[in-house]
Amino acid sequence: xxxxxxxxxxxxxxxxxxxxxxxxxxxxxxxxxxxxxxxxxxxxxxxxxxxxxxxxxxxxxxxxxxxxxxxxxxxxxxxxxxxxxxxxxxxxxxxxxxxxxxxxxxxxxxxxxxxxxxxxxxxxxxxxxxxxxxxxxxxxxxxxxxxxxxxxxxxxxxxxxxxxxxxxxxxxxxxxxxxxxxxxxxxxxx
Numbered sequence: 001x002x003x004x005x006x007x008x009x010x011x012x013x014x015x016x017x018x019x020x021x022x023x024x025x026x027x028x029x030x031x032x033x034x035x036x037x038x039x040x041x042x043x044x045x046x047x048x049x050x051x052x053x054x055x056x057x058x059x060x061x062x063x064x065x066x067x068x069x070x071x072x073x074x075x076x077x078x079x080x081x082x083x084x085x086x087x088x089x090x091x092x093x094x095x096x097x098x099x100x101x102x103x104x105x106x107x108x109x110x111x112x113x114x115x116x117x118x119x120x121x122x123x124x125x126x127x128x129x130x131x132x133x134x135x136x137x138x139x140x141x142x143x144x145x146x147x148x149x150x151x152x153x154x155x156x157x158x159x160x161x162x163x164x165x166x167x168x169x170x171x172x173x174x175x176x177x178x179x180x181x182x183x184x185x186x187x188x189x190x
Contacts (some may be wrong), residue, residue: 024054057084089125144169
């Protein structure tokens, strides 16, 4: 077996193990891959490379050139894309399993467990705290620390929110639903 196919087998073995995946600071899951230039992660699609903050080479390039505004909640301060470009037409390995469910990754990594109102057990997403803490239920739904969904938080302050549980939790600028906290390969919303 040559070195490259041994690395591929090792990568496939690691990809099925929930503890090998890391929630990156922008919420994406990443599987660390060897790179001499910087910390590099493989996205759930098995081919996209991410920086340690969860951003793609394309996004970093756009931020650096000024053609795209860096979101206020982004912690990425990368100035170059060294190690993140693997080839435009690079494909995932044929047997690529994808990532385990996000909740399983949080459990394997020892994320804080909380009981939300209604007796629902959830795990706190890393890199969220204070008024913007988010919790993931085993079914994959996101809730604030008071048990409210994104729809409820958006409705607070409107006339339709009178019967809802108001709280002071903040949503941030991006939707929770755009595939960020899911391990399904979806259209990128980020």
